[in-house]
Amino acid sequence: MCRDFKILIIFSYILCFKVFYINSKRSQLWKLSPDKTKIIKGTDPQPLLYPKEFSGKHSITGDPLFDIVDTERYGNSWIKHPQQSCLDCVEEQENDTHSKLSNGQFSETLDCGKPVNFTYFDNLVGVMNRNRHPVVPEPQAVLYFTKNFGKSKPDVKNFDIDALERRLKKAKRERPKSIQLYNQIGNFWRIKGDASKAIECFRRALAASPHNAEVLLSLARMLFSLQYLDDAIYLTRRSLEVQTPEKGAWQQYFTLGEIFKAYGHYQEASIHLRHTLELNPKFEPAHLALQEMEAIPTATIHMYTLVIIVCLVLGVLLVILSSVDNSEDIKPQRHFNKAMAMRSLKGISMTAKRCKRTY
Structure with a gap:
């Protein structure tokens, strides 16, 4: 009996659910008449189908009340802008987009993606201030994109920067997550003088490979051009430690x-430059740097020694003069003591004579 009762309850529950589901599918939409005097039957609104180009901006909900509102993210809040939800407007925007694409106004940006959250070199001052650096172009960074780098002197003035940018964009489409590509894009922005974009590319590469000698050296060269000498020395020495011998x-x-x-x-600089020429004897910038240091007059190198000697001589003279003054102050006191001693002796002798006479 109890079993039959449970089966009846389950059957009735399923039947009620089916009835509600059918009624919901066949529900009628009602609306006000144009003169707002009576209620009439309405038709289901047709959803607006937007092209893929506008799927990120418009909501495809089928409800005109939501389709006329455009919600965009701005900072930490949402801002709504009214938009026209008409097919004619969508067609106009679509035609405008195609025209801009054909004219080349929507070009591919050459960057390394979103900035990474953390690297092991974010504590450096030059990296922390990456959004405050001035525009300092580095034409010498073109050397990294020449075939005979370190062997012959390339023609920097006639180098085609636009062709390099096109090659890098093509390489980005083919291998967008390459560490070597991040380094090349960073050096490209070094040529342009955009330190912020260059450092972000180097950070992205170092986040994936913190011991990459080429990326560390590129970042060091850039901070050196921005006059962050301590940071540049640290990164260069770190690159030297992880550089492979071959x-x-x-x-x-x-x-x-x-x-x-x-x-x-200059002495330590000449040591490193001579190491450079031992490994690469044909590297002309090292020869020029050594010649510049050798052309510096030796008097300027020994100027500090001369200043130290003069200071020591003046110090010795001051000590001697002070000792002479002290000796002059002491001499009258010694004469005074001798005079007093002579007077005391004369007094003693006179008293002794007087004593003899009395006796």
């Missing part, structure tokens, strides 16, 4: 030579 480290030694030359430490 590739050679002449670029790292040359960078260290240039940095120490900018510091004024």
